[in-house]
Amino acid sequence: MIRVEELRAGYRAGFRRAWREVLQGVSFHVPRGAIAGYLGVNGAGKTTTIKVLVGVNAPTGGRASIAGHPVGTPAAQRALGYAQEAPFFYEGLTARELLGFYARLSGVPRPERAPRAEALLEEVQLSDAGDRPVRGFSKGMRQRLALAQALVHDPELLVLDEPLDGLDSMGRLHLRELIARQRDRGRTVFFSSHVLSDVEAVCDHLVVLDGAKVAYEGPTAGFMAQGDLTIEVRLAGALTADATAALAAAAGDPPATSGEVHVVRCATQAQADAVVDAARAAGLQVVALTPARHSLEERFLEAFGRPRQAAGGAA
Amino acid sequence: MSWLGPVLAVAGLAFRESARNRVLHALVGATLLMTGASVVFGWVSGDEQARQLKIVADLSLSAIALLGTIASIFLGTNLVYQEVERRTVYTVLARPIDRGGFIVGKYLGLAGVMAVAVAAMSAGFLLVYGLAGGRPSVGLLVALALTYVELAVVIGVAVFFSVAAHPIEGAVFAFVVALAGHVTADLQRLGADLARDASGVGVVVLEKVLYGAYVLLPNLENFNVRPHAAHGVAIDPAHAGLALVYAVVYVAILLGLATVVFRRKVL
Amino acid sequence: MGLARRAPVVVALAGAALLFPLQARLDARRTPPPDVLEVLPPRAILPVLTFGHAQTASNLLEIRATNFLMRWLEGMDRLRHEHISRLYDAILTLDPRDAGAYRRASTYFFSVADRSDLAREYLERGVDPARGVPADHPERWTLFVELASIELMGGLGAPEAERLERVRRGGELLMRAVGLPGAPPELETFAQRLATRGLSPLEALRYDEQRWLEAAKHGEPAMRAQAERRLIEARAALIAQALQLIADDVARQAGAPPADLDALWRFVDAAMRNQERNGGPVPAPLAVLREHGVEDPLGVGFRLEEGRVVAPGVDARRLQRLLEERFLRWRQARPGEVPTAEHLGLERAAPHLEVLIDEAGVRVVPR
Numbered sequence: 001m002i003r004v005e006e007l008r009a010g011y012r013a014g015f016r017r018a019w020r021e022v023l024q025g026v027s028f029h030v031p032r033g034a035i036a037g038y039l040g041v042n043g044a045g046k047t048t049t050i051k052v053l054v055g056v057n058a059p060t061g062g063r064a065s066i067a068g069h070p071v072g073t074p075a076a077q078r079a080l081g082y083a084q085e086a087p088f089f090y091e092g093l094t095a096r097e098l099l100g101f102y103a104r105l106s107g108v109p110r111p112e113r114a115p116r117a118e119a120l121l122e123e124v125q126l127s128d129a130g131d132r133p134v135r136g137f138s139k140g141m142r143q144r145l146a147l148a149q150a151l152v153h154d155p156e157l158l159v160l161d162e163p164l165d166g167l168d169s170m171g172r173l174h175l176r177e178l179i180a181r182q183r184d185r186g187r188t189v190f191f192s193s194h195v196l197s198d199v200e201a202v203c204d205h206l207v208v209l210d211g212a213k214v215a216y217e218g219p220t221a222g223f224m225a226q227g228d229l230t231i232e233v234r235l236a237g238a239l240t241a242d243a244t245a246a247l248a249a250a251a252g253d254p255p256a257t258s259g260e261v262h263v264v265r266c267a268t269q270a271q272a273d274a275v276v277d278a279a280r281a282a283g284l285q286v287v288a289l290t291p292a293r294h295s296l297e298e299r300f301l302e303a304f305g306r307p308r309q310a311a312g313g314a315a
Numbered sequence: 316m317s318w319l320g321p322v323l324a325v326a327g328l329a330f331r332e333s334a335r336n337r338v339l340h341a342l343v344g345a346t347l348l349m350t351g352a353s354v355v356f357g358w359v360s361g362d363e364q365a366r367q368l369k370i371v372a373d374l375s376l377s378a379i380a381l382l383g384t385i386a387s388i389f390l391g392t393n394l395v396y397q398e399v400e401r402r403t404v405y406t407v408l409a410r411p412i413d414r415g416g417f418i419v420g421k422y423l424g425l426a427g428v429m430a431v432a433v434a435a436m437s438a439g440f441l442l443v444y445g446l447a448g449g450r451p452s453v454g455l456l457v458a459l460a461l462t463y464v465e466l467a468v469v470i471g472v473a474v475f476f477s478v479a480a481h482p483i484e485g486a487v488f489a490f491v492v493a494l495a496g497h498v499t500a501d502l503q504r505l506g507a508d509l510a511r512d513a514s515g516v517g518v519v520v521l522e523k524v525l526y527g528a529y530v531l532l533p534n535l536e537n538f539n540v541r542p543h544a545a546h547g548v549a550i551d552p553a554h555a556g557l558a559l560v561y562a563v564v565y566v567a568i569l570l571g572l573a574t575v576v577f578r579r580k581v582l
Numbered sequence: 583m584g585l586a587r588r589a590p591v592v593v594a595l596a597g598a599a600l601l602f603p604l605q606a607r608l609d610a611r612r613t614p615p616p617d618v619l620e621v622l623p624p625r626a627i628l629p630v631l632t633f634g635h636a637q638t639a640s641n642l643l644e645i646r647a648t649n650f651l652m653r654w655l656e657g658m659d660r661l662r663h664e665h666i667s668r669l670y671d672a673i674l675t676l677d678p679r680d681a682g683a684y685r686r687a688s689t690y691f692f693s694v695a696d697r698s699d700l701a702r703e704y705l706e707r708g709v710d711p712a713r714g715v716p717a718d719h720p721e722r723w724t725l726f727v728e729l730a731s732i733e734l735m736g737g738l739g740a741p742e743a744e745r746l747e748r749v750r751r752g753g754e755l756l757m758r759a760v761g762l763p764g765a766p767p768e769l770e771t772f773a774q775r776l777a778t779r780g781l782s783p784l785e786a787l788r789y790d791e792q793r794w795l796e797a798a799k800h801g802e803p804a805m806r807a808q809a810e811r812r813l814i815e816a817r818a819a820l821i822a823q824a825l826q827l828i829a830d831d832v833a834r835q836a837g838a839p840p841a842d843l844d845a846l847w848r849f850v851d852a853a854m855r856n857q858e859r860n861g862g863p864v865p866a867p868l869a870v871l872r873e874h875g876v877e878d879p880l881g882v883g884f885r886l887e888e889g890r891v892v893a894p895g896v897d898a899r900r901l902q903r904l905l906e907e908r909f910l911r912w913r914q915a916r917p918g919e920v921p922t923a924e925h926l927g928l929e930r931a932a933p934h935l936e937v938l939i940d941e942a943g944v945r946v947v948p949r
Binding site: 010011012051054055056057074075077078080082083084087088089090092093101102104105106107146149153159 | 318320321323324325327328331332335401402403404405406407408409410411412581582
């Protein structure tokens with residue numbers, strides 16, 4: 001679906017508008033039907049890559065294609081839908097007007113525009129807000145609207161730049177769900193993030209960018225397998241001293257506590273079972289049991305996230 | 316014609332956004348006020364009706380041209396810059412529309428808004444003119460139409476600077492160009508007079524440079540038949556037609572240049 | 583794709599190339615200018631329309647006028663003169679204090695358009711402090727000079743009588759420039775010379791009398807007192823000159839001048855009675871004497887000395903004034919030195935006057 005070969009691109013930054021080439025020969029491939037995560041720390045060049053893919057900027061070298069069409073061509077652009085990082089809209093327009101505009105821009109025939117807008121507003125749960133100017137929208141609403149506008153012409157590929165950035169946990173959950181749903185519709189999704197857990201939660205394919213090159217490309221599982229599994233047990237209720245001791249004995253570490261919520265990290269499935277038993281015995285409620293491949297995130301940071309200069313925000 | 320749809324979509328949006336701009340409303344209001352006030356000026360100037368009408372026409376046409384120019388520059392120099400600044404341009408350019416098409420669309424949108432604005436101002440003027448006892452002549456209508464054509468060129472200048480410069484600088488540049496557009500003829504004449512009275516390479520070069528500037532800078536005097544109209548002098552239809560062709564060519568140049576500059580930008 | 587990418591450049595270049603023939607064609611079709619000249623709003627409303635920038639507008643208009651002149655100087659016709667006239671009306675309505683503009687307008691109308699009447703009209707509007715250039719404007723005097731030169735130039739080639747009259751009027755106009763702020767001091771001498779040039783001494787004196795009579799009627803009180811004194815002198819000189827002419831006449835007819843003033847008066851009396859009896863035009867000297875009385879109405883003490891009518895008191899004052907001025911100029915050039923009478927241009931003093939020159943100044947006393 002996406003094929004990138006030896007791509008070079010950059011941007012001008014700073015007062016003197018100095019050229020900064022952040023992509024120096026990037027190659028990767030995203031198979032059709034995949035939900036692909038594009039991972040890299042801030043400033044690695046994720047947004048630069050995406051601007052080239054969606055045809056906003058031309059590459060300075062190399063090639064890239066979408067569904068077989070060179071990037072930047074109308075055919076390639078018709079095949080993709082794009083939602084930018086921290087979406088910006090024409091603030092005076094309503095959600096409905098915006099969707100109409102983008103549909104027209106993408107060549108959706110007039111009779112199909114209104115029904116499509118309606119269906120999408122429904123899907124991203126903005127039906128009630130459809131006639132309000134975007135000016136008053138919250139961050140979550142904006143991200144959802146951004147997703148809707150990207151889908152307005154029913155593209156094969158969805159390119160999302162940091163779609164989960166800045167959302168609260170409910171918003172994250174909702175949007176992840178929306179993204180996952182796109183796979184069921186037969187779409188390919190390519191989204192960038194600097195948060196591994198988000199990528200991990202929905203992606204089956206991973207492209208990791210580091211130091212202007214691709215550092216890993218392949219199934220998420222493959223990247224994850226390189227690390228260790230931990231299981232996070234989330235508990236709720238009043239914690240007594242006895243219970244704390246019991247949990248610590250079961251897991252090897254004492255629980256992390258915040259008010260009535262407690263989190264215990266287990267290295268093995270057996271430990272997790274023991275923790276759950278201990279919790280039940282202490283009258284605590286088991287809220288969640290998550291395979292929190294915590295060490296992977298550490299690995300990611302360790303391997304690729306060497307402290308580097310922040311990139312002035314424009315990447 | 317698949318490229319036309321997106322261009323018109325951008326035009327439609329630009330129209331909608333500009334039409335809601337309060338500065339435009341204020342300027343149209345000011346023009347209508349000027350038109351109304353011109354009647355008072357007419358009265359003050361004596362009781363000969365022809366003279367009163369001439370003042371109403373003079374002042375109103377000038378006001379439409381002047382305030383229209385201000386509005387065009389104000390709205391135009393923000394047009395593309397603002398899209399880049401507010402990052403709304405990305406979701407647009409990620410769709411099947413080329414940067415040139417984007418600029419053309421933006422231009423058409425603002426040109427459309429200004430068409431409505433000029434129509435409104437003209438209607439106000441013709442109403443006042445009629446109430447003052449005048450009968451609108453073909454000349455007046457042609458003068459109004461060519462005033463709009465002049466604004467269409469000014470919008471082109473403003474859009475170009477909107478791509479090439481910051482809005483404040485752009486507005487200053489556009490104003491300078493708009494002002495120069497009315498005096499290049501005098502400059503050129505100056506050069507010709509110099510060349511006639513003196514000799515030497517310097518003078519010849521100067522004359523050529525001035526002539527080049529005269530032709531290459533937008534010559535807004537080509538559209539200025541307002542004095543003809545106000546004074547009841549017949550307007551040569553061929554001149555009006557040529558002026559229209561001139562405007563089309565000039566706007567094409569400006570939008571072409573704007574596209575070249577815009578394409579060189581990494582957004 | 584390649585073509586599409588190059589399209590804007592091609593459009594811009596082709597368009598720029600197209601502009602040249604297009605502009606040439608537009609220029610060729612340009613309808614003759616309903617220039618700013620023609621479409622200028624009426625004068626009454628003009629200042630209102632400049633919204634507080636009347637002077638600037640005035641300057642811009644004058645640039646227009648100058649351009650227009652430069653462009654159409656050859657083959658100026660009546661219509662264009664009217665444009666210029668309208669333009670200058672506008673310019674001067676917007677900035678009525680612009681002495682230069684009055685001057686330029688008059689120059690144009692006098693030297694280019696051959697309309698001395700219009701030229702004079704502009705200047706007269708300009709010198710009127712109520713309508714034009716304020717009294718203390720440093721260039722106001724130049725307008726009088728312009729007016730004078732219109733008179734002088736206009737007189738060239740005219741019949742003698744008219745020429746002289748114009749010369750006199752020119753001098754009169756120059757005299758009005760004398761003493762105005764900025765006016766050069768030489769002007770007065772020049773003006774006086776002009777005012778009296780070509781006139782008989784009697785006419786010149788009569789003109790002088792008229793001038794002081796005017797001055798004594800109008801102007802500041804202090805100025806008026808001064809003018810009244812000068813008027814007495816002027817009249818005395820006039821009467822003396824009239825008497826002198828009659829004395830010369832007597833000398834011619836009788837072979838000898840009258841013995842004394844009483845004898846002269848008797849001749850005057852006889853001539854008047856003769857004239858009354860015979861009718862006909864009154865000779866100028868008699869007219870002067872009839873107007874001012876036949877005795878010595880001013881009490882200046884006329885005397886007849888060697889056939890010359892003198893009025894020692896008045897003559898002394900007149901001579902003293904003349905010498906005083908020369909004395910001052912001499913002292914300015916050579917501080918500390920005391921000039922002789924010859925230095926002051928006095929070849930030979932009249933026998934009835936004594937000239938005394940010392941450090942303090944010049945005194946002329948009757949003997």
